[in-house]
Amino acid sequence: MKNSALWEAVAQETPDFALIKQMVADAYHLETGDDPSNIDSLVLWLRRSHMYNDNFPDLMVKLGRLHHAVFDSVEEKIGIIRQRPCYVCLKYPTLPIITFSLRVSPQSRQVELQGAFKRAVAAAMINRREEFAALYDRSLCIAVTFVMAKGRKLSDVDNMAKTYLDALQKSVYRNDRQITHLDAIRLRSHSKETFIVTRIMGTEVDELDDVIRQNFRIKWAGKEIIDLSNYL
Structure with missing residues (x-):
């Protein structure tokens, strides 16, 4: 029997992760009779169910995406790119999503105008x-689009992002340490226009509420840790 209740829970715009994990644990116990507190066994069962059990719903949802083949x-083109959603953080929309534009020329960290740029943006x-009160102290997902004027020498996008x-x-x-996910794009306007567009939203991508087994395990297949002290 398909677990329609579990699928409905997964497909919610704002999933209840505690409910989903409890429903997975209940399904595991119902099928195997084993104690779901054995997380390793539960995770192994879950992975096998995804691959071999057609009656078990996948714990993924499809987000509709339209792509422009040609822009008019x-x-x-800039308008569509500036509206790009974040498919990584979109399942954590617990806070407002805010987009704003500033008609100011993006600046790199190396230029003399850096101080004036920071003061202008702050003003x-x-x-x-x-x-931005609801976002002020939260972990953040930020997408920035730097639109450069025609003929201007291109600056490194990472340096422009840091300054901005x-x-x-x-x-x-x-503090910018709150930024957990950053998406930065540099484009030319092919005109005199230059500006910055920013989309900012809260995210919980670095939290573990949506993870069943919360201790990290990975096999590196013999790859050694790179010791930076050897290069000092």
Whole structure:
């Protein structure tokens, strides 16, 4: 018999991980008669059920994705990219998802304008602190799109991201260490336009509420730890 209740629980927009894990444990006990507190045995049974038991629902959901083969303009391409969702963190939508744009030229860490850039960004965001109150102390998923003007020398995207994320501290979030997942894209506008688009949301991707066996195990097949002291 298909476990429709388990499938419905998995497919919820905001899954109840405790409920799902309890339902898996109940299914394990019902089928095997064994104690679900034996996590290793439960995980092995679960993996086998995914592969060989057609009546056991997969613990995955399909998120619809549409892809543009061709864009009608540069602005449409940038517009679609700036709206990209995060399929890693989307199952943790417990907080608001906020998108905002700043018409400022992205700056790298090496340039003389770095200090002015940080002050300008901070000034632009100072009156929007209440908008980010629910995110201020949370773990965050951030997507940034840097749109560069035509003819400008390209800067390293990681350096631009570091400078920009530093500038958002104390207004959007307390400290950039809260950023658990970062997605950064650099594009040319092929015009004089230059700006930054940011999407920010809370995430629990670094938590273990959605994991059944919570101790990490992996076999490295003989790969040795790289000792940095050998390179000092």
